[in-house]
Amino acid sequence: MKYSPIALVVAQLLAPAAYAQDENKDEQHQHENTEVIVINASPLARTELNSAQPVSVISGDELREKQAHTLGETLAHEPGINSTHFARVASSPIIRGLDGPRVKVTQNGLDSADVSRGSPDHAVTTETSVAQQIEILRGPATLLYGSGAIGGVVNVVDERIAQEHVGGTRGFFGGNLASVDDLRDVNAGVSTDIGNTVLHVDGFARSSDDYQVPSFTNDEGETTDTIENSFVDAQGGTLGLSYLFDGGFIGASYARLDQEYGIPGHHAHEEEHGEEEHSDEPHEEEAHEEETGPFADLKQNRWQLHAGLENPWQGVEQLSVRYAYTDYQHQEIEDAAPSTTFTNEQHELRVTANHQLTDQWYGAFGYHGFLQEQAAFGEEAYTPASETDRHGLFWLIETRENKLNYQLGVRYENVSINAPTVELGRQQHDFDPLSASFGVTYQWHPAVMFNANYSFAQRAPSANEIFANGAHLATQTYELGLNYDVHAEAEHLYVIEPNERSIELETSHSLDLGAHFETGENHLNINLFVNRVNNFVYESFTGLNSVDLAFDHDDHADEEVHEGEPEGEHDHEEGLPVVQYNQEDVVLFGYEIDGRWQLAPNWRLDAFSDYTRAYAIDNNANLPRIPSQRIGAEFTYNEGNWESSLGYVWYAEQNRVAANEERTPSYGLLNAQFNWFPQGFSRYNLSVYVKAENLTDKLGYVHTSFLKYDAPVAGRNFSIGLRGEF
DSSP states (O other): OOOHHHHHHHHHHHOGGGSOTTSOHHHHHHHHTSOOOOOTTSTTOOOTTTOSSOEEEEEHHHHHHHOOSSHHHHSTTSTTEEEOOSTTTSOOEEETTBOGGGEEEEETTEEOOSSGGGOTTSOOOOOSTTOSEEEEEESOOHHHHOGGGSSEEEEEEOSSSOSSOOSSEEEEEEEEEETTTTEEEEEEEEEEEETTEEEEEEEEEEEEOOOEEEEEEOTTSOEEEEOTTOOEEEEEEEEEEEEEETTEEEEEEEEEEEEEEEOTTTTHHHHHTSOGGGTTSOOHHHHHHHHHOOEEEEEEEEEEEEEEEEEEETTEEEEEEEEEEEEEEEEEEETTEEEEEEEEEEEEEEEEEEEEOSSSEEEEEEEEEEEEEEEEEETTOOSOOEEEEEEEEEEEEEEEETTEEEEEEEEEEEEEEEOTTOOSSOSEEEEOOEEEEEEEEEEEETTEEEEEEEEEEEEOOOHHHHHOEEEETTTTEEEEOTTEEEEEEETTEEEEEEOOSOOOOEEEEEEEEEEEEEETTEEEEEEEEEEEEEEEEEEEEEEEEGGGEEETTOTTHHHHHSTTSOTTOOOGGGSOEEEEEEEEEEEEEEEEEEEEEEEETTEEEEEEEEEEEEEETTTOOBOTTOOOOEEEEEEEEEETTEEEEEEEEEEOOBOOOOTTOOOBOOEEEEEEEEEEOOTTOGGGTOEEEEEEESTTOOOOOOTTOTTTTTSOOOOSEEEEEEEEEO
C-alpha cells in the first residue's frame, strides 16, 4: 500500500511537465527513464536530483560492493566523505572535515543511540550488510535531526518495518571471504506477507583476525606487518512486524547486536609507563593481556515503532510517528575483566505531519523529542554520568514553479545537559539552538540543473565536550571540557578550576552551490561549499602534562599528587599531554566533483575528486585531522553476463597541519574487481565477485586517524563473495 500523498509529491517533483513546454519529447523521455530513489531522510520525498542540499544515495549492488565492517570504511570513497579509520574496527564517517558530535548517524531516521560520537575507538552500531540503502546529507541537516547534525547526516535504511505489502515473499543473502584479515562474513534477510501483516527477519555474522599491512615501523620503533589486536567478532539480527490497513500502517521491531573487537594501541602508553615494581614479576594474566590486548565488548538492544496515517484530519495529508528505545552497553575488557564500562539508555520520538498549504506550496511540520542518559565508570571514565534532554519543533516547506523549486525550513530546539555528579563548576547547561535554511533548484535545461542552499545552524556542545575531565587513552590525552579552566599555582603545579566564561552555541553559516549535468547514461555533479562556524568547539594542546594537574576543591591536592617528589622533578613520562576544549571562529571550504561517462557501449569511466580546507579565522591555524585532497578514477568493461573494473585513488600529501600534528605523505591505492552474473539464475539476481584491493601493497597513512602511524591502511587484499535476491 503506497501512500498517495508521497506518490503525488514525487510525481510533482519529477514530472517532465514541470520543464519548459517547448522541450522535445526525447529529452523528456530521458528524465522519465532516470532511476528514482526517494530519500527517506527527508519527509518531503526528495531525491538526489531535486534536493537543494547535496545528497547522495548508495543502494543495490553498489552498496554490497562497498560494504565493510564499519560505516566509516563503507563510505570512505564517497565524494566529501572520509573515515576516522580506527584500525578498521571502529571507523566513523567524516563529512567535509567534520565528525564526532557534528555528524548524525541514524537508523531509519532515528539516532543510532551508541557512544560512537564521543570517542574514535567506539564503534557505530548501524549495520550496512542488511541495509537497503545509505543516504548521505552533506552540510547542516539540523532542521529535521537537531543540532547534532550541524555537519551532516548518514541515514542507514533497512526494511525492518514494512510500509506496504512485499507481494508474497522476498529476501536477500550474501557472503564474503577476504585474505588480508581472514574475514568470514554472511548475511541474509526475508520479508513475507501474512494476510494484512508483513513479517521481516534479517541477520548477519562476521569474524576477522588481525589485518595485514605492508611492513612499517610504528611509534614504538618496532617493525611489523600486522596490526595487532585488530580482530572483529560481530553478529546481530532484527525481527519486525507490520500491520497494514486502509489508510495506514503500524509496525514494531526488535534488533540485537553483539560485537567484540580489539582496540589496537589503546593502552600502549599505560603499558609502557605503568608501575615499574611489577615489571620483574610477570603474572599469567599479564602475559595473556600482552598476547591478546584490550578489547571492546558491545551489546545493544533496540526497539522501534513506526506508524503512518493517510489524511488523519483535514489539512494533514499524512501523519508519521517514529519512536525508538535503545539500551546500550560498551565494556573495555582487560585481563579478562571490565576496566571501563559505558552505558547509554535513550528514548527518541519524532512526529511529522505533511500538509498542503496551497496548490503550489506543500510542507511538513513536527515535533522531535530526545532523552539520553549516559554513564561511564572505571579507569577511563573521563566523562561523568550525564543526561541530555532535547525538544525541537520544525517546519519545512517547498514549492515548484516552472523550472524553479524553492525549499525553506526552520527549527527551534531546547537542550538541557545535566551532570549531577560533577563537583567542580556548573552541573547543568541549557541552550536554545535555532536553525533555518533556504534553498533553490533551477532546471535551466532538461539536462542541466543548478542548486544553491544557505543554512544557518546552531549546535549545543555535547556532554563530553562540556564535562570531560580525565585520561582518554584511545587518543593518548588527558581531556578537559569547556566546564573547566587551568590556573598556574606554582611551577609544575596547575589547578583545575571552574570556567567563568559562558559556553556559547556553535553557529554555522553554510553556503552550497551545485550543478548537475545529465545526458543519457552520462552525468556530472559539481558541489562547492563554504562554512563559517562561530564558537567552534575544538581540542587544543595546552603544553601541560597530567601529572601537574590538581583540583581547586582539594586543599591537599598538591601534596597528594607530588608526595615524595622534589618540586620540578616530576616524571612526565608517567602522564599524558593535556588537551583543553576551547571555542574559536573557523572556516571550512572545498569542493566535491563526481561523474560517470559511457565511453563506448562496453566501456564506462567513473571519476571523483574532493578537497576540504579548514582553519581558525583569528590566527589562520589549521584544524587537526582534516582529510587531504583525493582524486580517483575507475574504468569498467562489461560483456554479456560479466564485467570487470580497474580503479585508482590518490590521496594527496596533507601538509596543512595543526599544532603538534605531523604531516602525512601522499599515497595511492590500486583496486580491481570482476563480477559474474551466472546465466540461469536471473530470478535470484545472483552475482559472484572477486575483488583485489591495494594491489601494489602500498603503505598508506590516514591523516584523519588517531592511530595514523600505528594502524595504516590494509595491505594487498583478495576477497571473493556472492550476493543474491529471491
